[in-house]
Amino acid sequence: MDPAEFQRPLNFCQACAVRNRAICADLDEGEIDLLNRIGRRQRLRAGDQLLWEGDEAVLVANVVEGVLKLSTQTADGREQILGLAYPSDFLGRPFGQLTPYGVEALTDALVCVFQRSDFDRFAREHPRLEHKLLERTLTELDRTRRWMLLLGRMSAEQKLAAFLIEMSERLSPATCAAEPGAIDTLELPLSRQQIADVLGLTIETVSRQFTRMKAEGLIDLPSRRDVRILQRAALEDRAA
Amino acid sequence: MDPAEFQRPLNFCQACAVRNRAICADLDEGEIDLLNRIGRRQRLRAGDQLLWEGDEAVLVANVVEGVLKLSTQTADGREQILGLAYPSDFLGRPFGQLTPYGVEALTDALVCVFQRSDFDRFAREHPRLEHKLLERTLTELDRTRRWMLLLGRMSAEQKLAAFLIEMSERLSPATCAAEPGAIDTLELPLSRQQIADVLGLTIETVSRQFTRMKAEGLIDLPSRRDVRILQRAALEDRAA
DNA sequence: CGAATTGTTGATTGAGTTCAATGCAGGTGG
DNA sequence: CCACCTGCATTGAACTCAATCAACAATTCG
Numbered sequence: 230m231d232p233a234e235f236q237r238p239l240n241f242c243q244a245c246a247v248r249n250r251a252i253c254a255d256l257d258e259g260e261i262d263l264l265n266r267i268g269r270r271q272r273l274r275a276g277d278q279l280l281w282e283g284d285e286a287v288l289v290a291n292v293v294e295g296v297l298k299l300s301t302q303t304a305d306g307r308e309q310i311l312g313l314a315y316p317s318d319f320l321g322r323p324f325g326q327l328t329p330y331g332v333e334a335l336t337d338a339l340v341c342v343f344q345r346s347d348f349d350r351f352a353r354e355h356p357r358l359e360h361k362l363l364e365r366t367l368t369e370l371d372r373t374r375r376w377m378l379l380l381g382r383m384s385a386e387q388k389l390a391a392f393l394i395e396m397s398e399r400l401s402p403a404t405c406a407a408e409p410g411a412i413d414t415l416e417l418p419l420s421r422q423q424i425a426d427v428l429g430l431t432i433e434t435v436s437r438q439f440t441r442m443k444a445e446g447l448i449d450l451p452s453r454r455d456v457r458i459l460q461r462a463a464l465e466d467r468a469a
Numbered sequence: 470m471d472p473a474e475f476q477r478p479l480n481f482c483q484a485c486a487v488r489n490r491a492i493c494a495d496l497d498e499g500e501i502d503l504l505n506r507i508g509r510r511q512r513l514r515a516g517d518q519l520l521w522e523g524d525e526a527v528l529v530a531n532v533v534e535g536v537l538k539l540s541t542q543t544a545d546g547r548e549q550i551l552g553l554a555y556p557s558d559f560l561g562r563p564f565g566q567l568t569p570y571g572v573e574a575l576t577d578a579l580v581c582v583f584q585r586s587d588f589d590r591f592a593r594e595h596p597r598l599e600h601k602l603l604e605r606t607l608t609e610l611d612r613t614r615r616w617m618l619l620l621g622r623m624s625a626e627q628k629l630a631a632f633l634i635e636m637s638e639r640l641s642p643a644t645c646a647a648e649p650g651a652i653d654t655l656e657l658p659l660s661r662q663q664i665a666d667v668l669g670l671t672i673e674t675v676s677r678q679f680t681r682m683k684a685e686g687l688i689d690l691p692s693r694r695d696v697r698i699l700q701r702a703a704l705e706d707r708a709a
Numbered sequence: 710c711g712a713a714t715t716g717t718t719g720a721t722t723g724a725g726t727t728c729a730a731t732g733c734a735g736g737t738g739g
Numbered sequence: 740c741c742a743c744c745t746g747c748a749t750t751g752a753a754c755t756c757a758a759t760c761a762a763c764a765a766t767t768c769g
Binding site (some may be wrong): 299301302305307309312322323324325329330340353356359360361362364366367368369370371373374375376377378380381382383428429439469 | 611615
Binding site for chain 2 (some may be wrong): 717
């Protein structure tokens with residue numbers, strides 16, 4: 230890995246792509262400086278593991294670029310992906326002993342990492358940060374609960390349609406936060422197997438649904454990882 | 470309803486059954502007094518609705534006694550229960566505009582209700598409360614994510630076994646928090662239909678699984694709402 | 710007691726899994 | 740440059756578990 234990645238510029242927060250959306254958004258200059266001192270940036274390659282399920286929770290992190298997956302194993306070794314993390318999302322378990330799920334980079338990624346002990350202390354001393362983290366956690370809980378509905382009640386077709394819609398929304402110009410502009414051409418950061426693990430399906434079912442949606446003209450599949458949404462409204466209907 | 474339920478004793482927090490476990494646990498006397506002033510206790514009958522999905526979020530609450538369900542509807546009208554709330558659990562969506570799910574009492578219940586605006590203000594002025602709420606929300610997020618695994622990957626048998634194990638743990642002497650002592654005789658606060666909605670199954674499948682577990686000697690069913698766990702270890706194996 | 714609600718049981722169906730074969734792209738080395 | 744491998748993805752066929760449809764039993768309630 231390039232050793233330059235580990236150098237610490239005077240204050241990397243200032244140029245941070247997620248500066249206005251992540252939990253550090255409300256901090257003032259002095260606080261940012263302090264936070265900057267206890268954190269470091271780390272670049273991850275697709276496939277790199279950042280946190281291991283069950284490990285002692287020593288790290289927390291903020292996603293700056295890229296997409297990561299949170300996952301856990303079933304007793305029989307299959308994987309269930311618990312969620313995906315996009316830029317400005319928070320990773321890890323503050324104020325807890327154990328990391329409750331594994332975190333792995335799906336694409337090349339850039340994260341802002343803290344020792345949990347440092348972060349916990351900082352958070353307790355800076356209520357504005359803690360408040361942001363609370364808001365984010367509440368939002369994430371809502372999102373996760375809505376996803377339960379998907380897993381518990383939806384058909385394979387509905388699951389994949391919903392997945393594609395969500396992807397197109399969260400993958401849109403990674404930079405912008407405000408406008409929820411969805412894009413129609415997307416490069417999936419997940420393999421078929423990983424999509425299956427997100428949706429609680431098998432790879433074969435995912436593949437068949439892709440094929441069917443393509444045959445029906447809802448989407449086009451220029452290559453394995455590329456999807457073009459041709460009829461968004463119709464796709465949204467299927468996701469109902 | 471008994472009007473005595475609405476009287477406000479000088480400080481009902483002092484005698485509160487969940488005083489040491491709920492988010493108010495770390496507050497000092499003065500803070501408790503203030504909180505006491507903005508909240509009120511409300512008794513609910515089984516079946517009463519406390520919050521409606523999609524409504525403006527005007528209330529938040531703490532569960533003191535009883536079991537409530539959080540739920541949402543699918544487009545085609547079926548219900549998915551997103552989670553259950555037990556004593557000391559927190560309900561509602563602080564710092565948010567909309568209530569993201571409905572809340573209904575499954576048993577008679579006692580809750581401690583706040584206007585969201587009052588609560589939000591109080592929370593922002595009292596970081597210790599906000600911290601407790603954050604810890605609780607993080608724990609709830611972890612629990613919810615583990616439940617996703619259940620919905621996404623488990624068979625009907627595994628789902629029901631896991632449900633019974635969890636119930637027996639969370640229903641145990643509602644008073645105690647520390648010791649995780651599970652009980653072997655429980656009165657279910659849910660109908661068959663509601664269990665089905667929690668587990669993402671149909672009522673028939675739930676019924677069949679109950680019958681089978683009874684036939685296999687894992688449990689006994691003295692009545693519709695009563696379950697006696699006869700072989701906990703074996704039941705836990707099924708929940709794997 | 711009869712009506713209504715809730716739960717159980719049986720028969721059938723079907724969506725999604727499993728097992729198995731084939732296709733396809735990106736390397737690697739002869 | 741092409742043959743060959745390897746890992747992912749697609750397609751097909753058989754099977755399975757849970758959903759659905761339907762009848763019936765048990766409780767609850769007026």
